[in-house]
Amino acid sequence: MNEGLHQAGEDYLEAILQLQKNYDEVRSVDVANTLGVSRPSVNKAIGVLKEKGFVKQEHYGSIKLTDDGYNYAIEIMQRHTTIKRFLTDILKVENSIADSDACKMEHAVSRETMLSMTKYLKQIMGENL
Amino acid sequence: MNEGLHQAGEDYLEAILQLQKNYDEVRSVDVANTLGVSRPSVNKAIGVLKEKGFVKQEHYGSIKLTDDGYNYAIEIMQRHTTIKRFLTDILKVENSIADSDACKMEHAVSRETMLSMTKYLKQIMGENL
DNA sequence: GGATAATGTTAGATAAGGCTAACAATAAAA
DNA sequence: TTTTATTGTTAGCCTTATCTAACATTATCC
Numbered sequence: 001m002n003e004g005l006h007q008a009g010e011d012y013l014e015a016i017l018q019l020q021k022n023y024d025e026v027r028s029v030d031v032a033n034t035l036g037v038s039r040p041s042v043n044k045a046i047g048v049l050k051e052k053g054f055v056k057q058e059h060y061g062s063i064k065l066t067d068d069g070y071n072y073a074i075e076i077m078q079r080h081t082t083i084k085r086f087l088t089d090i091l092k093v094e095n096s097i098a099d100s101d102a103c104k105m106e107h108a109v110s111r112e113t114m115l116s117m118t119k120y121l122k123q124i125m126g127e128n129l
Numbered sequence: 130m131n132e133g134l135h136q137a138g139e140d141y142l143e144a145i146l147q148l149q150k151n152y153d154e155v156r157s158v159d160v161a162n163t164l165g166v167s168r169p170s171v172n173k174a175i176g177v178l179k180e181k182g183f184v185k186q187e188h189y190g191s192i193k194l195t196d197d198g199y200n201y202a203i204e205i206m207q208r209h210t211t212i213k214r215f216l217t218d219i220l221k222v223e224n225s226i227a228d229s230d231a232c233k234m235e236h237a238v239s240r241e242t243m244l245s246m247t248k249y250l251k252q253i254m255g256e257n258l
Numbered sequence: 259g260g261a262t263a264a265t266g267t268t269a270g271a272t273a274a275g276g277c278t279a280a281c282a283a284t285a286a287a288a
Numbered sequence: 289t290t291t292t293a294t295t296g297t298t299a300g301c302c303t304t305a306t307c308t309a310a311c312a313t314t315a316t317c318c
Binding site (some may be wrong): 087090091092093094097098100101104105107108109110112113116117120 | 216219220221222223226227229230233234236237238239241242245246249
């Protein structure tokens with residue numbers, strides 16, 4: 001239980017967090033649309049996330065993050081935000097490319113590097129952050 | 130033919146390039162040891178790379194990169210080098226972490242971002258590059 | 259040069275992550 | 289409140305990437 005997830009699992013958590021912020025119920029069809037996968041794929045993925053204790057869902061019910069799932073999702077989202085900001089503000093990468101790169105990089109970067117990146121960003125951008 | 134590869138395929142090409150630089154014959158057992166996978170896994174992966182025209186190998190013979198494979202491998206290696214240098218020299222990430230992060234990031238970053246990163250690195254590091 | 263070791267290959271299994279088709283349950287509309 | 293549409297679930301298949309076990313081939317070493 002509660003091991004780390006790979007890219008796919010993290011993407012699901014992140015999508016659920018986003019939807020949870022905008023709507024009071026997270027439906028699996030919305031997760032499917034957000035991620036561009038089929039409903040059965042969501043179903044299977046949610047099953048795994050349930051087993052690992054990141055998500056809860058009753059039969060035919062809506063999807064909810066557990067505390068662990070929420071914390072995990074928040075971390076991924078922060079990574080995304082930080083990396084994207086780094087790419088746009090420091091490296092001057094165009095917005096949409098920065099976003100899609102951040103999507104992939106957020107799963108590849110260690111905690112140590114994330115910390116260094118955050119520190120650097122603060123140091124360079126200062127008030128403009 | 131000659132489509133792009135995913136992480137695994139790129140890792141194989143990169144390993145082959147490295148071995149090719151250090152030894153005159155690239156054997157699949159060495160690729161296996163380099164990447165920490167089994168010989169059959171290498172065998173199968175090489176089969177795919179052959180189909181895609183990145184590698185050639187005769188039955189029971191040694192592994193060689195095609196021109197396409199070489200160019201591809203060089204690009205991956207350059208990404209690795211650039212990202213690692215960025216992490217160590219700009220973000221001050223510790224060497225071994227920078228290396229393992231670069232290993233993963235090299236497959237996740239767009240050409241555009243690589244260009245920006247290279248430019249930034251030159252600009253900041255100047256002569257010390 | 260023949261025994262032994264190392265390497266390459268094949269076959270078949272497993273796991274993750276995706277899909278479609280079909281059915282079940284719920285929600286929406288008439 | 290039926291009918292219809294949408295959504296959730298299940299079953300079964302595909303692909304990728306890995307593995308082990310077994311066998312084939314090549315190298316190495318007396």
